[in-house]
Amino acid sequence: MPTVSPAPGRRGVLSYVRRSPRMTPSQAAWLARFADQWVIPVRTGELGTTVSPGLPVDLPTVFGRVAPLIVEIGSGHGDALVAAASTHPDVDFLGFEVFDASIAATLGKIDAAGVTNVRLIAADAVTGLTHLILPRSVQEIWVFFPDPWPKKRHHKRRLVSGAFADLASRTLIDDGVIRLATDSQSYAEHIEAILGADPRFELTSTQRFDTRPLTKFEKRGLEAGRAIHDFTYHVTGRES
Numbered sequence: 001m002p003t004v005s006p007a008p009g010r011r012g013v014l015s016y017v018r019r020s021p022r023m024t025p026s027q028a029a030w031l032a033r034f035a036d037q038w039v040i041p042v043r044t045g046e047l048g049t050t051v052s053p054g055l056p057v058d059l060p061t062v063f064g065r066v067a068p069l070i071v072e073i074g075s076g077h078g079d080a081l082v083a084a085a086s087t088h089p090d091v092d093f094l095g096f097e098v099f100d101a102s103i104a105a106t107l108g109k110i111d112a113a114g115v116t117n118v119r120l121i122a123a124d125a126v127t128g129l130t131h132l133i134l135p136r137s138v139q140e141i142w143v144f145f146p147d148p149w150p151k152k153r154h155h156k157r158r159l160v161s162g163a164f165a166d167l168a169s170r171t172l173i174d175d176g177v178i179r180l181a182t183d184s185q186s187y188a189e190h191i192e193a194i195l196g197a198d199p200r201f202e203l204t205s206t207q208r209f210d211t212r213p214l215t216k217f218e219k220r221g222l223e224a225g226r227a228i229h230d231f232t233y234h235v236t237g238r239e240s
Contacts, residue, residue, distance in 0.1 A: 039119070074144070080213060085115040092117050095119075096128050145181055146187070165194060169238060175235055184226075188229035
């Protein structure tokens with residue numbers, strides 16, 4: 001897999017716990033066959049997932065064109081990413097995902113859908129967006145069902161934070177968009193407290209994003225009686 005060369009880095013607080021579930025034979029085959037084609041190699045730090053400082057990725061060269069860019073943080077098995085890429089061939093989609101089995105599953109979906117406008121980075125999105133993506137170059141950032149870290153002592157691990165708001169403001173184009181979804185009431189309140197109180201962003205919708213497919217994960221949440229909370233925020237300014 002063409003992902004990384006270890007380099008010195010500093011350990012920080014991550015919004016995920018890296019686990020390595022065993023891949024199925026099909027996933028292993030997809031990874032071996034398609035990683036060179038659709039996974040962008042990056043230089044990572046000592047954790048193997050954080051991205052080391054370096055030159056930004058030349059996305060027009062990677063995609064072979066200049067097009068609007070949508071980034072999904074924690075793209076999972078690629079359900080939303082590939083569905084959207086199929087519907088919007090004029091847009092480029094970049095997914096950040098740290099789990100090899102999920103990356104492999106996404107590669108299989110990319111192949112099955114026959115889309116050419118999806119790429120993946122096997123690394124942490126926060127350091128990836130910081131070091132690999134140029135400022136004001138992303139049209140939308142998607143965060144669907146991030147780890148809610150429900151215990152109060154773990155709230156510092158939640159992806160959505162003041163630092164995330166700063167990063168999104170830096171990365172998104174003028175009038176860029178953040179789309180989020182969670183089945184955690186506590187995390188929904190946390191999102192409202194962070195982004196809703198930030199004058200750089202305006203809440204423009206709490207309706208389900210119609211491009212987002214119903215995944216098995218979300219279906220299980222609904223069957224368990226958990227409400228799904230959707231948020232769409234637009235960039236309205238650059239000064240906090």
